[in-house]
Amino acid sequence: MQNNTKQPSYGRQLYKRSNKKPLNRINYLNNRKRAVILTTSLTIIFVIVYVAGMLISEDAVSGSFLNAKIAPCFKYPFGTDALGRNVFLRTLKGLSVSITVGIAASAISAVIAVLVGVAAAAGSRWLDAVINWIIDLVMSVPHTILIILISFCLGRGMKGLLVGIAATHWCSLARVIRGEVLQLRSQQYIAVSRRLGKSSGWIFVNHILPHLVPQFFVGLVLMFPHAILHEASISFLGFGLPPEQPAIGIILAESMRYLSTGMWWTAVLPGITLVLIVLLVDKLGDNIKMILDPYRAQE
Amino acid sequence: MALEAKNVYFRYDRKQPWVLEDCNIKVEKGERLAIFAPSGYGKSTLAMLLSGYIKPVRGDVLLDGKPLPKKGVCPVQLIYQHPEKAINPRWRLRRVLEESGRIDENVIRAFGIETAWLDRYPRELSGGELQRFCVARALMSGADYLICDEISTMLDVITQAQIWKVLLEEADKRNMGIIAVTHNRHLADRIATRTIDLSL
Amino acid sequence: MEQKKDTLLEIHNLSVSFSMYGHGFERTNLKVISDLHLTVHPGEIVAIAGSSGSGKSLLASAILGILPDNAVVEGHLHYKGQELTPDLQKKLCGKEIALVPQSVAYLDPLMKVGAQVDGHCRPKPVQKRRKLFERLQLPDNTPRLYPFQLSGGMARRVLVSTALITDAELIIADEPTPGMSLYQALEALKMFREMADEGKAVVLITHDIDLAVEFADRVAVFYAGTTVETAPVSDFKAGVDALRHPYSKALWRALPQNGFEPVPGFQPYAGNLPRGCLFAPRCPYRTAECERQVPPVRELRGGEVRCYHGT
Numbered sequence: 001m002q003n004n005t006k007q008p009s010y011g012r013q014l015y016k017r018s019n020k021k022p023l024n025r026i027n028y029l030n031n032r033k034r035a036v037i038l039t040t041s042l043t044i045i046f047v048i049v050y051v052a053g054m055l056i057s058e059d060a061v062s063g064s065f066l067n068a069k070i071a072p073c074f075k076y077p078f079g080t081d082a083l084g085r086n087v088f089l090r091t092l093k094g095l096s097v098s099i100t101v102g103i104a105a106s107a108i109s110a111v112i113a114v115l116v117g118v119a120a121a122a123g124s125r126w127l128d129a130v131i132n133w134i135i136d137l138v139m140s141v142p143h144t145i146l147i148i149l150i151s152f153c154l155g156r157g158m159k160g161l162l163v164g165i166a167a168t169h170w171c172s173l174a175r176v177i178r179g180e181v182l183q184l185r186s187q188q189y190i191a192v193s194r195r196l197g198k199s200s201g202w203i204f205v206n207h208i209l210p211h212l213v214p215q216f217f218v219g220l221v222l223m224f225p226h227a228i229l230h231e232a233s234i235s236f237l238g239f240g241l242p243p244e245q246p247a248i249g250i251i252l253a254e255s256m257r258y259l260s261t262g263m264w265w266t267a268v269l270p271g272i273t274l275v276l277i278v279l280l281v282d283k284l285g286d287n288i289k290m291i292l293d294p295y296r297a298q299e
Numbered sequence: 300m301a302l303e304a305k306n307v308y309f310r311y312d313r314k315q316p317w318v319l320e321d322c323n324i325k326v327e328k329g330e331r332l333a334i335f336a337p338s339g340y341g342k343s344t345l346a347m348l349l350s351g352y353i354k355p356v357r358g359d360v361l362l363d364g365k366p367l368p369k370k371g372v373c374p375v376q377l378i379y380q381h382p383e384k385a386i387n388p389r390w391r392l393r394r395v396l397e398e399s400g401r402i403d404e405n406v407i408r409a410f411g412i413e414t415a416w417l418d419r420y421p422r423e424l425s426g427g428e429l430q431r432f433c434v435a436r437a438l439m440s441g442a443d444y445l446i447c448d449e450i451s452t453m454l455d456v457i458t459q460a461q462i463w464k465v466l467l468e469e470a471d472k473r474n475m476g477i478i479a480v481t482h483n484r485h486l487a488d489r490i491a492t493r494t495i496d497l498s499l
Numbered sequence: 500m501e502q503k504k505d506t507l508l509e510i511h512n513l514s515v516s517f518s519m520y521g522h523g524f525e526r527t528n529l530k531v532i533s534d535l536h537l538t539v540h541p542g543e544i545v546a547i548a549g550s551s552g553s554g555k556s557l558l559a560s561a562i563l564g565i566l567p568d569n570a571v572v573e574g575h576l577h578y579k580g581q582e583l584t585p586d587l588q589k590k591l592c593g594k595e596i597a598l599v600p601q602s603v604a605y606l607d608p609l610m611k612v613g614a615q616v617d618g619h620c621r622p623k624p625v626q627k628r629r630k631l632f633e634r635l636q637l638p639d640n641t642p643r644l645y646p647f648q649l650s651g652g653m654a655r656r657v658l659v660s661t662a663l664i665t666d667a668e669l670i671i672a673d674e675p676t677p678g679m680s681l682y683q684a685l686e687a688l689k690m691f692r693e694m695a696d697e698g699k700a701v702v703l704i705t706h707d708i709d710l711a712v713e714f715a716d717r718v719a720v721f722y723a724g725t726t727v728e729t730a731p732v733s734d735f736k737a738g739v740d741a742l743r744h745p746y747s748k749a750l751w752r753a754l755p756q757n758g759f760e761p762v763p764g765f766q767p768y769a770g771n772l773p774r775g776c777l778f779a780p781r782c783p784y785r786t787a788e789c790e791r792q793v794p795p796v797r798e799l800r801g802g803e804v805r806c807y808h809g810t
Contacts, residue, residue, distance in 0.1 A: 192379075454552075458550065461763075489759050
């Protein structure tokens with residue numbers, strides 16, 4: 001509670017009216033620095049998992065019955081399954097497949113969200129009403145059921161899954177974008193721009209679009225965990241990726257058969273890995289939000 | 300050569316009472332008109348009507364006998380009370396000035412805008428400095444009429460005097476018409492050649 | 500430092516700084532209020548006049564202890580001779596010290612106006628509220644409205660009544676009048692006057708010098724986050740020669756009714772304040788001394804001034 005920077009004129013210690021940490025420690029590693037470091041390291045981990053999964057060859061995940069049902073050990077960190085396949089490598093490979101699906105689906109979804117959101121806000125009133133009605137409709141049906149339906153109609157597999165996830169996840173981001181555009185359109189500087197002879201297109205590109213970039217990226221990153229979890233659960237239920245694909249959902253579905261024989265590792269360890277990746281990306285999204293969001297930027 | 304509001308009626312919604320009823324105002328080029336009224340007399344609405352931001356429900360706003368042009372740079376420019384709202388917070392101030400079409404070094408110099416400010420973002424400048432940019436932007440657009448809606452209410456009196464001084468000089472030079480909306484009677488007397496008191 | 504018994508609020512060397520992020524990772528401390536002095540006696544209205552964005556509202560927040568988390572406050576605040584610690588602030592806020600906030604954002608959007616104005620007073624001061632609303636020309640149905648249903652002027656009047664309904668000894672009114680009609684503004688200020696006459700005190704924070712001069716007993720001139728001069732209101736009415744600080748004189752001369760003559764230059768930024776007197780870069784009377792060191796506050800002809808050359 002002391003402050004020795006300046007002696008007060010009347011001989012008493014200055015009273016520091018703050019219960020916060022001393023400032024010099026904050027300066028040493030301030031929140032923004034921490035957020036950026038965290039974001040970078042999380043991104044690096046994420047990329048490593050993804051690339052490692054891609055690089056694992058088909059041979060490495062093919063099994064031999066000689067090594068079947070080995071509990072986790074040094075050679076097989078996640079053990080082996082009933083067919084003698086290395087569960088750790090299979091999990092990594094499965095994750096990279098899941099990540100591909102997740103990124104693709106959330107990217108498509110985010111683009112849909114921006115287009116729809118902008119159309120709703122900038123278009124005519126009936127268009128806005130129609131879009132809002134569609135958003136309510138999509139949001140009122142449980143995602144899982146809708147994805148299963150779409151995936152099934154499109155013959156399952158990667159394509160069905162991608163379209164299913166992309167078609168269900170854009171709603172909330174579209175609402176955010178719509179609100180943002182509506183709010184921006186009523187800004188005085190937009191009105192001024194119009195009176196300075198600028199066209200609607202020019203105003204959209206120069207005034208409105210830059211404001212949507214942070215929303216877009218944060219929305220994209222935060223959508224990813226949903227997409228990846230949905231991918232896993234749909235595959236688990238057998239409506240997604242084919243059984244020969246080493247996806248997390250498939251690994252978990254297979255492990256169920258052997259769970260009663262005491263092979264806990266084929267279910268628990270891949271499951272935990274999935275949860276960790278999801279948490280990692282969620283954290284990443286929060287950090288990006290904190291860096292980009294002007295209202296929280298001073299924290 | 301005049302900007303006029305002819306029998307203008309305005310309300311924001313059918314269910315609401317008229318904000319302006321049968322309002323007539325005319326200002327010639329080169330004339331400086333102060334509209335004086337305490338708050339709540341629809342001054343800001345009138346300012347927005349005269350500069351074409353909103354359309355009257357009944358009646359006309361005419362510039363030289365014709366309606367205000369819909370396209371291109373409007374010859375009637377409005378300057379708002381809160382400069383920080385009238386400037387895109389993500390733009391550097393150079394871009395803000397460039398939006399008017401062309402940069403006029405003389406105007407920049409007259410307002411005491413320092414070159415270093417042009418590369419800053421709006422949040423790095425104070426309200427008084429931002430208001431200089433707003434006025435400069437309106438002047439650079441080559442407008443014939445300026446509508447000033449309480450432009451100096453939020454500023455300290457020294458900045459107020461600084462901005463008005465340059466604004467009046469420029470208006471004189473270009474023979475512009477000015478409508479200044481204010482609740483400060485002394486300010487109205489000081490800047491205008493004619494004063495309308497809406498509260499009477 | 501001996502505390503005078505008859506002061507209600509005494510502020511000494513108050514500084515408020517914010518730690519902010521600049522470009523990239525720099526974290527800088529912005530000193531928004533620096534070495535501010537102010538005394539408020541019972542029975543008076545003290546106006547704090549300064550341009551918007553100069554940190555006046557932060558002063559109100561600092562007195563009430565409601566600054567944001569990244570603010571650091573240094574210096575002395577005394578209320579009735581007692582050090583105003585965060586604990587004491589919590590205890591007094593809304594009871595002995597009341598705030599008239601600047602915007603509707605301070606009202607709870609989900610609570611009806613009536614309940615909100617009554618606040619924590621028990622028994623509910625319904626009678627008093629009705630009288631207040633009547634005097635401020637608020638329509639009869641106002642207590643049943645939600646804050647979003649209020650117009651700008653109505654909201655201001657509601658905010659004023661939230662403070663007037665308490666039995667606070669000290670009201671801090673942050674820009675209470677914009678948006679009100681002339682009659683309502685006068686009525687609100689008249690109620691402040693009545694309060695002051697009962698021995699309570701009002702700090703009126705405003706950017707409108709005319710208003711400050713009209714209603715206050717003393718005016719504190721606020722510049723770049725500090726009070727450069729505190730003068731009895733009669734000095735402002737008497738004219739430029741009765742004022743002490745060069746900035747107050749410049750203000751007086753810039754008023755539309757007395758010359759409209761601006762001094763050149765700009766108010767310095769928080770974070771880029773001059774080392775010595777804050778007004779020195781624009782001051783016609785500055786000397787080497789002014790640029791070297793911040794002048795101390797000194798008493799002068801019944802007022803206080805922070806200038807080496809003040810007369």
